[in-house]
Amino acid sequence: xxQVISFPxxxxxxxxxxxxxxxLFGLPIYWYGVIIALGFLLGISYxxxxxxxxxxxxxxxxxxLLGACIGGIVGARLYYVIFSGQHYTLADVFxxxxxxxxxxxxxxxxxxxxWFMCRWRKVPFLPMADAAAGGVILGQAIGRWGNFFNVEAxxxxxxxxxxxxxxxxxxxxxxxxxxxxxxxxxxxxxxxxHPTFFYESMWCLAGFIxxxxxxxxxxxxxxxxxxxxxxxxAGRSVIESLRTDSLMLxxxxxxxxxxxxxxxxxxxxxxxxxKKHAGMxxxxxxxxxxxxxxxxxxxxxx
Numbered sequence: 001x002x003q004v005i006s007f008p009x010x011x012x013x014x015x016x017x018x019x020x021x022x023x024l025f026g027l028p029i030y031w032y033g034v035i036i037a038l039g040f041l042l043g044i045s046y047x048x049x050x051x052x053x054x055x056x057x058x059x060x061x062x063x064x065l066l067g068a069c070i071g072g073i074v075g076a077r078l079y080y081v082i083f084s085g086q087h088y089t090l091a092d093v094f095x096x097x098x099x100x101x102x103x104x105x106x107x108x109x110x111x112x113x114x115w116f117m118c119r120w121r122k123v124p125f126l127p128m129a130d131a132a133a134g135g136v137i138l139g140q141a142i143g144r145w146g147n148f149f150n151v152e153a154x155x156x157x158x159x160x161x162x163x164x165x166x167x168x169x170x171x172x173x174x175x176x177x178x179x180x181x182x183x184x185x186x187x188x189x190x191x192x193x194h195p196t197f198f199y200e201s202m203w204c205l206a207g208f209i210x211x212x213x214x215x216x217x218x219x220x221x222x223x224x225x226x227x228x229x230x231x232x233x234a235g236r237s238v239i240e241s242l243r244t245d246s247l248m249l250x251x252x253x254x255x256x257x258x259x260x261x262x263x264x265x266x267x268x269x270x271x272x273x274x275k276k277h278a279g280m281x282x283x284x285x286x287x288x289x290x291x292x293x294x295x296x297x298x299x300x301x302x
Contacts, residue, residue: 001028003151003168008192009161017149031149035142036101040069043139047132053215054131058224060121064128067117068110075109076101083247083254088127102247103140104258110136126221134211140232141204145195155194155242156180156187163192173244183251187244192244204236219277225275226266233263 051061147153173189237259
């Protein structure tokens, strides 16, 4: 359960990481689960607090979020199982305590469930999505540190000073060296690797700060959610190219492909939405000016 890592370029020696945070009634509770739960809790709290600013009732928002969390966990696990290329028994599918959750599956499952819950609880979906965007990316920024304690979601070799090393990392690279070479990725198990989980956490944290600012300037419902998809997609498309544990579809990285598609779709959506909003404002102004001119003519006639 204990793994040792180091950051030789930073002069940080061996750090012992125990995957088990504590035991409860003899059952090991892993740091991975604790951190994911913390990300969920803080993300939900943030969304519920911010929901009224988007015209969504906080109590109804909580109902939607509870359903979305369940759908998100199911989606994250199914996405991983489908694209992992491993054989899973039915019992293995439900063993999420061992890891194996894919964030894009979580987003897809969460969005579909949230849409259903919004219809059921009579909550406007797009404002709810805008309210949720900040909490989701905050949860991702926190949740990625679960990968740190599992010593996973790292990248290929790097000479940058923050490169991460460890026996479990070297063993993993040695085991998958030929498989990675077939994907065009050359690795040396003796060298440090990119801490890509950290890159993504920092990218999401920056996105959380930007979203808090961007939400004040949104021009149409759904714009903040689109900004989240564009921001995360842009970062993930680059970070995914560095990883050594990507889910593959043939010779393509599934999450990288999806990231590019989401970025492009969201960017087009924002541009289209803003142009449409600008056109509506121009028409309203034109109608307002026409009405005022008509009233002036009437006044002169009187």
